[in-house]
Amino acid sequence: MAGSGYEIARFLYCSGLFEEEVAKAYSHMAEITVDMDVKCLLNYIADDSYKHAKMFKALSGYPVNVGKCGFENCEKVLGRLWRNITEYSSRILQESEINKHGLLKLIDGLEKFEGFVAEEYMTVLNVKTIEHMARETGLNIEPYEMIFEWIIEDEKRHEQILKVIKNLIVRSNNQP
Ligand SMILES: [Fe+2]
Numbered sequence: 001m002a003g004s005g006y007e008i009a010r011f012l013y014c015s016g017l018f019e020e021e022v023a024k025a026y027s028h029m030a031e032i033t034v035d036m037d038v039k040c041l042l043n044y045i046a047d048d049s050y051k052h053a054k055m056f057k058a059l060s061g062y063p064v065n066v067g068k069c070g071f072e073n074c075e076k077v078l079g080r081l082w083r084n085i086t087e088y089s090s091r092i093l094q095e096s097e098i099n100k101h102g103l104l105k106l107i108d109g110l111e112k113f114e115g116f117v118a119e120e121y122m123t124v125l126n127v128k129t130i131e132h133m134a135r136e137t138g139l140n141i142e143p144y145e146m147i148f149e150w151i152i153e154d155e156k157r158h159e160q161i162l163k164v165i166k167n168l169i170v171r172s173n174n175q176p
């Protein structure tokens, strides 16, 4: 991902849309999950992701800096990550009920995403690039600086939460 401030703004905006897709997938999974603990943990990640979406959109300075960058253009901006999540999330949204085996499979897929996303954010959203973007676009990023780090920490936590969820499912599988 390259360097102009406006490109970074677009990256942030598309990351916002990306987080919305992720959030929808998680909250739908929570809805169709019967186990109350698993449901609660999935909703926790969904809420975090909605929160991330809002932050990213605000940070991109949308609509001033992003202009007409629509949904379709995000594939160009985020590449495979975008295609994968939109396909994956529409698959999840089609499910109306889910058994433990199916849930475990979906969680495996999402675990990979979370790791990938954390790395992607870490590479792109470092303070230097963001400062550069702020200079070019005139955006005031100061109030958000800390929040960036928190978002990256959240992503790492999501991975951990998914591991906990997997354990819960496996354990309940072994119960007589
Ligand atoms: Fe996120």
Ligand SMILES: [Fe+2]
Pocket: 049, 114, 117, 154, 155, 158
């Ligand atoms: Fe996440």
